[in-house]
Amino acid sequence: MNATYDAIVVGGGHNGLVTAAYLAKGGEKAGKNKLKVLVLERYHKVGGAAMSEEIYPGFTYSTCSYVCSLLRPEIFRFLDLPRHGLQVIPYEINSAPNPEGEGIITYRDHDRTRESLRRHSIKDAEAYDHYAMEISRQCRFIKPLLMVTPPDPTALNPFAQNRINPWGKRADLDGLLKIAAEFGRMGDKQMYEIIRFWTMSIGDFLDEYFEHPRWKGFSAASSIIGTALGPYSPGTAYVLLHHYMGEVDGQIGAWGFARGGMGSVSKAIASAAMEAGAEIRTNAEVDKIIVKNGKAIGVTLKNGEEIYAKTVVSNLDPKRTYLKLVEKSDLDAIDPDIHSYAKNFKIRGSSGKLNIALDGLPQFAGLPKEAAWGTIDIGGDFDYIEHAYDDYKYGSWSKRPFLDCVIPTTVDPTMAPPGKHFMSVFVQYVPYKLAEQPWTPDMKAAFEKDVLDTIEENAPGFRKLILHCQTRTPWDIENEVGLTEGNIFQGELTLDQMLFNRPFPGLGQYRGPFDNFYMCGSGTHPGGGVMGAPGANAAREMLKDFKNGVVKAGAGR
Amino acid sequence: MTHVQHLKPFLRKTPFFEPIDRLMHGNGWIRWMGYYSPAFFDSEQSEYFATRHGASVYDVSPLIKYAIRGKDAARFANYLVTRDLTKVKPMQAAYTAWCDDDGKMIEEGTIFRLGENDFILNAALHQLHWLDESAYGFDVEIEEISDQLAGLSLQGPTSREILQQMGVQGIEKLPHFGIMETTVDGHWLRIDRAGFTGDLGYELWVKPQDGIWLWETLFRIGDPYKIAPMGSQALDWLRIEAGFILVDADYTGSHHALRPTSRVSPFEAGIGWCVGLKKDAYFVGKRALRAEKEKGLSRHILIGIEVEGRKPAPGSFLYADRAGKQEIGITTSAMWSPGLKKNIAFAKVPPSFVKPGTQMWIEIWYPKEHKIERSMVKCWAANRMFYDPPRKKA
Numbered sequence: 038m039n040a041t042y043d044a045i046v047v048g049g050g051h052n053g054l055v056t057a058a059y060l061a062k063g064g065e066k067a068g069k070n071k072l073k074v075l076v077l078e079r080y081h082k083v084g085g086a087a088m089s090e091e092i093y094p095g096f097t098y099s100t101c102s103y104v105c106s107l108l109r110p111e112i113f114r115f116l117d118l119p120r121h122g123l124q125v126i127p128y129e130i131n132s133a134p135n136p137e138g139e140g141i142i143t144y145r146d147h148d149r150t151r152e153s154l155r156r157h158s159i160k161d162a163e164a165y166d167h168y169a170m171e172i173s174r175q176c177r178f179i180k181p182l183l184m185v186t187p188p189d190p191t192a193l194n195p196f197a198q199n200r201i202n203p204w205g206k207r208a209d210l211d212g213l214l215k216i217a218a219e220f221g222r223m224g225d226k227q228m229y230e231i232i233r234f235w236t237m238s239i240g241d242f243l244d245e246y247f248e249h250p251r252w253k254g255f256s257a258a259s260s261i262i263g264t265a266l267g268p269y270s271p272g273t274a275y276v277l278l279h280h281y282m283g284e285v286d287g288q289i290g291a292w293g294f295a296r297g298g299m300g301s302v303s304k305a306i307a308s309a310a311m312e313a314g315a316e317i318r319t320n321a322e323v324d325k326i327i328v329k330n331g332k333a334i335g336v337t338l339k340n341g342e343e344i345y346a347k348t349v350v351s352n353l354d355p356k357r358t359y360l361k362l363v364e365k366s367d368l369d370a371i372d373p374d375i376h377s378y379a380k381n382f383k384i385r386g387s388s389g390k391l392n393i394a395l396d397g398l399p400q401f402a403g404l405p406k407e408a409a410w411g412t413i414d415i416g417g418d419f420d421y422i423e424h425a426y427d428d429y430k431y432g433s434w435s436k437r438p439f440l441d442c443v444i445p446t447t448v449d450p451t452m453a454p455p456g457k458h459f460m461s462v463f464v465q466y467v468p469y470k471l472a473e474q475p476w477t478p479d480m481k482a483a484f485e486k487d488v489l490d491t492i493e494e495n496a497p498g499f500r501k502l503i504l505h506c507q508t509r510t511p512w513d514i515e516n517e518v519g520l521t522e523g524n525i526f527q528g529e530l531t532l533d534q535m536l537f538n539r540p541f542p543g544l545g546q547y548r549g550p551f552d553n554f555y556m557c558g559s560g561t562h563p564g565g566g567v568m569g570a571p572g573a574n575a576a577r578e579m580l581k582d583f584k585n586g587v588v589k590a591g592a593g594r
Numbered sequence: 595m596t597h598v599q600h601l602k603p604f605l606r607k608t609p610f611f612e613p614i615d616r617l618m619h620g621n622g623w624i625r626w627m628g629y630y631s632p633a634f635f636d637s638e639q640s641e642y643f644a645t646r647h648g649a650s651v652y653d654v655s656p657l658i659k660y661a662i663r664g665k666d667a668a669r670f671a672n673y674l675v676t677r678d679l680t681k682v683k684p685m686q687a688a689y690t691a692w693c694d695d696d697g698k699m700i701e702e703g704t705i706f707r708l709g710e711n712d713f714i715l716n717a718a719l720h721q722l723h724w725l726d727e728s729a730y731g732f733d734v735e736i737e738e739i740s741d742q743l744a745g746l747s748l749q750g751p752t753s754r755e756i757l758q759q760m761g762v763q764g765i766e767k768l769p770h771f772g773i774m775e776t777t778v779d780g781h782w783l784r785i786d787r788a789g790f791t792g793d794l795g796y797e798l799w800v801k802p803q804d805g806i807w808l809w810e811t812l813f814r815i816g817d818p819y820k821i822a823p824m825g826s827q828a829l830d831w832l833r834i835e836a837g838f839i840l841v842d843a844d845y846t847g848s849h850h851a852l853r854p855t856s857r858v859s860p861f862e863a864g865i866g867w868c869v870g871l872k873k874d875a876y877f878v879g880k881r882a883l884r885a886e887k888e889k890g891l892s893r894h895i896l897i898g899i900e901v902e903g904r905k906p907a908p909g910s911f912l913y914a915d916r917a918g919k920q921e922i923g924i925t926t927s928a929m930w931s932p933g934l935k936k937n938i939a940f941a942k943v944p945p946s947f948v949k950p951g952t953q954m955w956i957e958i959w960y961p962k963e964h965k966i967e968r969s970m971v972k973c974w975a976a977n978r979m980f981y982d983p984p985r986k987k988a
């Protein structure tokens with residue numbers, strides 16, 4: 038059983054590809070310890086939830102994720118992604134149509150936004166700057182935490198039983214002190230604010246600033262996307278932050294379209310990884326991780342093939358990794374808690390997706406034409422969202438859902454024939470399991486109808502433009518993309534599953550319970566979204582272990 | 595591309611847009627809080643000199659104006675700002691700061707007292723959110739009235755004569771920071787004797803529909819008195835000479851500071867004289883400001899400095915020693931003053947360096963023939979009000 042590779046990456050999602058590229062390059066400092074890396078991807082194409090596919094002739098769909106902002110600029114630059122073909126085009130508008138009157142529209146330009154909001158409420162227009170400033174302060178605190186391994190306070194205990202860091206606790210202490218110092222620099226009031234913000238509901242937070250019901254519902258959008266929580270559930274304010282902490286060229290909170298769809302992100306990262314020497318195999322589903330004497334030594338593919346490596350790193354979500362690819366007995370031999378951590382890991386899916394080919398540009402009710410350029414959020418006030426959430430709580434899709442729509446073809450000439458458009462519709466809330474019955478084709482058609490009806494109501498004439506529609510429920514997303522229960526973040530982004538508790542207590546630093554086993558997907562810190570940070574952080578920890586002799590490099594050489 | 599085709603211009607035009615546009619050479623329009631505002635007409639130098647030897651006209655309509663009225667207006671206004679407004683009588687104005695609870699400056703501006711319980715606050719930034727929040731428990735009504743008044747600032751030695759010739763009765767009796775209301779040719783006119791130039795000058799407010807009348811009358815009558823339109827670039831020179839600070843140029847307003855340490859108190863901004871610690875009533879930030887004053891907690895003070903040589907020194911570091919080992923501060927606004935023939939700047943320095951005449955060193959980087967060169971020259975503390983002619987108050 039000679040190890041053929043230094044590292045096997047299980048799963049070719051964008052995070053797995055980032056890990057592969059970083060390992061193959063030998064880390065940020067592009068050091069001597071360049072590793073021999075193999076990526077194994079189940080599907081016939083890499084990318085996972087960051088994927089472009091031609092589902093209907095002539096149209097490229099971003100089949101899952103659809104907008105880009107979170108991708109860390111450090112990664113963009115280090116992997117030289119523009120040279121590998123990645124272009125992110127920012128958009129500057131967010132809007133919400135209104136079938137009964139004037140819609141809401143915000144622009145990158147604050148003066149313009151103020152002008153637009155004043156038509157609804159002068160008070161809210163003026164409060165907007167304060168609100169935006171507060172979010173910026175929160176982002177300022179969280180940003181330095183993204184591209185680092187979360188320090189674990191239990192590492193300070195000399196008798197700690199966990200496996201956080203095999204070769205010294207100094208890093209954790211330094212990390213904690215750094216966070217404490219950063220925290221202190223925020224000032225007394227902001228320190229209180231941060232704790233409040235990380236735990237409160239978006240509803241309560243917005244109530245402190247704004248009065249206009251539709252504006253509040255609109256502002257809450259980013260805090261419910263991908264969560265199984267309602268606008269007044271504690272913890273939703275943090276989810277808003279998670280969507281705001283991205284940037285385009287240093288502009289915090291800005292979002293953009295990846296030219297050619299979100300698959301371009303994965304494609305560029307894969308290209309960088311291969312240039313650095315990584316091997317990528319598609320149609321190669323991993324069945325089991327081979328563990329021997331408490332050490333991961335390789336993987337078995339679905340077709341029975343065994344491949345050995347010095348290390349194995351999983352890009353899959355924690356549930357899939359620990360409940361499907363790993364034998365329970367192997368886990369229990371190390372620590373019986375881990376199996377139950379995996380079982381109890383919160384990963385409820387709550388979102389569906391419609392990808393639609395359109396014969397022309399739709400016109401949204403109560404909005405100027407320019408609104409089609411950016412995100413169009415179909416919803417209403419908090420009541421609307423609460424009702425949508427109620428349906429979900431009781432095991433059905435929202436009959437009148439909240440929809441986050443984009444039409445990237447307003448700026449991207451590569452995704453549809455001239456004059457035609459691709460529209461991505463993200464649907465909140467959709468359960469993984471229906472209360473009464475499984476997701477049958479009939480049920481799926483009924484779900485699709487409710488979504489299209491909701492759009493039609495907000496964009497009269499929309500239905501007539503539809504050329505083709507691909508509908509995905511969380512159940513489809515699990516089966517087609519491999520995200521357990523269709524949870525878009527590979528595990529909910531609530532405080533109990535964040536920082537050093539992500540994915541599980543004691544395993545928050547990308548190392549798994551076995552020697553030579555690691556995790557690099559969105560199920561690790563800092564979480565989901567097309568961000569790349571988990572992948573880069575994991576690679577850094579792996580390289581440290583190689584460097585410190587915990588693992589010895591030089592496989593097959 | 596779809597988005598570009600459909601983006602419509604949205605900046606608002608003040609009532610003076612058309613006449614200004616006609617006089618502008620090249621495109622001098624910039625944005626000011628959502629309005630078109632002139633940066634220059636022809637040359638900022640001639641516009642600057644017009645203010646110092648004749649009179650200049652600057653469109654101040656975009657200033658954000660809040661009316662504060664109601665039973666508790668006087669009590670509220672006095673609670674809101676740092677100045678003691680009990681000393682400001684109806685039809686008087688006052689320059690003041692307003693602070694957050696920590697005594698850090700949100701902004702500064704002019705508050706006009708029109709009646710016992712009738713005020714207008716002029717601000718450079720939007721403040722309604724803060725005003726509403728602060729008004730909790732007071733019986734007041736706060737309304738943004740920016741669009742209800744159009745304003746021109748008439749500044750310079752001949753400004754008074756121009757108004758006299760226009761037929762404004764009693765203008766010669768209007769004291770510095772006084773307010774009067776009058777009618778000229780059947781048009782309502784409010785005049786206050788204040789401005790941002792440090793010179794003799796007035797701000798003239800009319801109903802928006804009377805804007806064109808005011809503009810045309812001023813230029814018709816003002817011609818022999820060397821009247822000229824002015825843009826914000828010349829105004830910037832004038833206000834630096836006069837020692838006036840500007841939010842976001844010389845200090846960060848506390849509401850948009852990302853870090854609490856970047857906020858400043860009025861003492862630190864060098865307008866400590868605006869803080870009425872002796873006033874009986876509590877005002878926002880009083881406790882913190884009193885502690886700062888009593889315990890000497892100010893970290894730095896924004897002073898004026900004069901700099902050797904002629905190279906303007908914005909954003910330059912100051913040192914205690916020529917070798918540049920002990921860094922003590924930084925400049926904010928800076929210019930070569932064509933009127934005073936001095937190289938001047940505002941600088942943030944520790945309290946021990948503020949005494950006029952205290953010598954320091956300053957490191958200036960300046961472009962010269964495609965290179966950036968460095969010079970280390972002397973500078974010394976000075977009264978920030980570099981230009982203060984007797985006519986301003988006479």
Ligand SMILES: Cc1cc2nc3c(=O)[nH]c(=O)nc-3n(C[C@H](O)[C@H](O)[C@H](O)COP(=O)(O)OP(=O)(O)OC[C@H]3O[C@@H](n4cnc5c(N)ncnc54)[C@H](O)[C@@H]3O)c2cc1C
Pocket residue numbers: 047048049050051052053077078079080083084085086087100101102103104105106107321322323324352353388389390463514518519520523524525526527557558559560564565566567568
């Ligand atoms: C509908 C939807 C919309 C979203 N919208 C956005 C958005 O607009 N912007 C944004 O930033 N984020 C968005 N997200 C979230 C984001 O897409 C994901 O969090 C992110 O792409 C996850 O990346 P990953 O590399 O961690 O994991 P994944 O992308 O899940 O990658 C895991 C990979 O492993 C493969 N795999 C699974 N099992 C095996 C196996 N046994 N053997 C081998 N390979 C296997 C899968 O095929 C997949 O390629 C969205 C997600 C969804 C589902």
